[in-house]
Amino acid sequence: MMPIRAALTAIFALIAGCSSSTTDAPVSTASSTASSTAARGEFTVEVWADNWFAMYLGDTLVLEDSVPITTERSFNSETFSFDGSYPLHLNFVIKDYKQNDTGLEYIGQPKQQMGDGGFIAQVTNTKTGSVVAVTDRSWRCLVIHEAPLDKSCEKDPNPSETCEFSSSEEPPGWTSADFDTSEWSRATEYSEDEVRPKDGYDQITWDDSARLIWTSDLETHNTLLCKVTIEAP
Ligand SMILES: [Ca+2]
Ligand SMILES: [Ca+2]
Numbered sequence: 001m002m003p004i005r006a007a008l009t010a011i012f013a014l015i016a017g018c019s020s021s022t023t024d025a026p027v028s029t030a031s032s033t034a035s036s037t038a039a040r041g042e043f044t045v046e047v048w049a050d051n052w053f054a055m056y057l058g059d060t061l062v063l064e065d066s067v068p069i070t071t072e073r074s075f076n077s078e079t080f081s082f083d084g085s086y087p088l089h090l091n092f093v094i095k096d097y098k099q100n101d102t103g104l105e106y107i108g109q110p111k112q113q114m115g116d117g118g119f120i121a122q123v124t125n126t127k128t129g130s131v132v133a134v135t136d137r138s139w140r141c142l143v144i145h146e147a148p149l150d151k152s153c154e155k156d157p158n159p160s161e162t163c164e165f166s167s168s169e170e171p172p173g174w175t176s177a178d179f180d181t182s183e184w185s186r187a188t189e190y191s192e193d194e195v196r197p198k199d200g201y202d203q204i205t206w207d208d209s210a211r212l213i214w215t216s217d218l219e220t221h222n223t224l225l226c227k228v229t230i231e232a233p
Contacts, residue, residue, distance in 0.1 A: 077200030086232035102163035103147030118195035134210035145223035
């Protein structure tokens with residue numbers, strides 16, 4: 001079996017050799033410590049998500065949350081690294097857990113409720129330790145799953161009959177660098193009191209400028225797409 005570093009070098013060489021094409025091969029793993037080549041900076045990403053995320057560099061999947069979205073209580077942080085060139089186009093799919101399209105969790109149990117979300121991330125230059133990006137209201141996000149549409153169904157005994165939802169596909173080409181996000185909303189910043197971040201959050205030393213974000217409703221917005229472009233410092 002090819003050593004990890006050799007495999008990564010081969011993948012980067014492949015990407016560098018056909019920069020106009022895309023690949024589904026993850027360019028990193030949560031434990032990757034592959035060194036960068038002189039032409040590429042190496043970046044470290046730290047994320048805490050309630051409940052799940054996937055990060056793409058352009059079209060290329062870098063990392064999916066190690067805990068599946070099908071896990072009801074999935075609170076964990078992830079630290080991983082990747083190589084890339086400025087400007088970095090980072091694209092996130094972010095999901096709050098929902099049992100089904102009602103948007104509820106613990107259905108049929110005493111604590112049947114709307115789950116709520118929350119997300120924070122920071123990107124640092126691995127060599128210098130300087131922060132190159134943090135989550136804040138400058139990020140652009142689109143809600144592609146919303147439920148319930150009327151919060152009053154939260155405690156209904158048959159929520160599938162009363163909790164309506166709206167969902168849409170990911171817009172074609174949304175991970176492209178030139179995709180127009182002017183119609184997407186600015187992320188909303190939330191306090192720790194509002195999100196009540198759980199397991200894993202305290203394992204990371206967050207930069208003072210990093211903010212917990214979501215879109216405008218922590219409870220009913222269940223799946224988000226978020227984009228950020230990181231320019232050279
Ligand atoms: Ca929710
Ligand atoms: Ca949640």
